[in-house]
Amino acid sequence: MTSPVVDTVNLVKIYQDGEVPVPAVRGVDLRVEAGEFVAVMGPSGSGKSTLIHMIGGLEARTSGEIWLDGQRADMLKESAWALLRRRKIGFVFQFFNLVANMTVADNVELPALLAGVSAKEARRRREHLLGELGLTARADAAPAQLAGGEQQRVALARALANKPSLLLADEPTGNLDSRNTRDVLRLLGEVHREGQAIVLVTHDARVASLADRVVSLLDGQIVDDGGAGLARRRPRGGAGDVIELRG
């Protein structure tokens, strides 16, 4: 039996606001198996972003454990975390974090090159990802020349350049119109089929509905975990009825 890709044990994050401790994540046990697609939902302030940042090593935990691929990660030093991220994790930030003085193409190729992939392979992968996301024509642009939705898709392409075994994404469709969301959903489906695990924070029900499991957070705690597949009881039939009811 292989280790889970992610396993958090009683994970806690408390921010300090002056003298006042503000708990953001209050004892989360989250286990994600290899190749699993998990969506994290919940109101703003429920701790979703903090949770995914901790899993990605971008914020230090207050207490608890984080295991990645069977390896204890929360005790790692910053540099060791960075190495682990480069090898195994792709991260899509809510605010993109693209390198401003590099072209779109170079932004996307960089993580693969850093991980030691050949220039030719990095280029092939970049062309595929930008093509899937409708960004081929923007390859030579600078990030600042792009609209928000384009930057967001570049950030996704960059996160996937390395074929990470774990994709972490914070609201990856937050700035997209519905056509671009469709491209992103298609790409996520492909990534999932290829066996990469996905953990993403989202408000977008179209994205969440594709996940194997939906984890709901409220006040820093898990209040629901969709388990294997969603309940799909349809007393009145299929999607056509939604339209009829609302239409």
Add this chain to the structure above:
Amino acid sequence: MRPMLLALLAKEPAHGYELKQALEQIFGSAYPSPNIGQIYVTLGRLEKDGLVRVVDVEQSNRPNKKVYYLTAAGREALEGWVDEPTEGPRVRDEFFMKLVLAPMTGIADRMAMINRQRRHYLGLMRDLNELAGQTDRDNRAALLLVEGAMLHLQADLDWLERCQEELS
């Protein structure tokens, strides 16, 4: 269905089966196809109200075909329908009634109800994703209908989240 049939007949006279096919073609599988019986019942009522008339067209080797066409009163009714603003969605959500009332009786836990409902909505969303995937890319009316249903469902989920924050 009445105004939809009037609109189709304003384009050209048609028999019942042609109207059914036209509805299916325009709205795709996103719109539940009416059965032919419903269409004939509706046409009968429209005829009684003087909004359509029917003529028998003789066919060789087959029974006569009933072709419907729009009357002047029918056109007026159609114009009235088109000109009038349409009611928006009204919130009289059955789940919300359950959510407010059921815990008062002690027979249900709100958190469990909300979680169950969320999963149900997400299952519906998954169906809509599939429906969008199966719909012909060129059928913009059908795709927009599916997208509209998705946006309503998203609003329902956002509302559910608000309920969870406020009531639990």
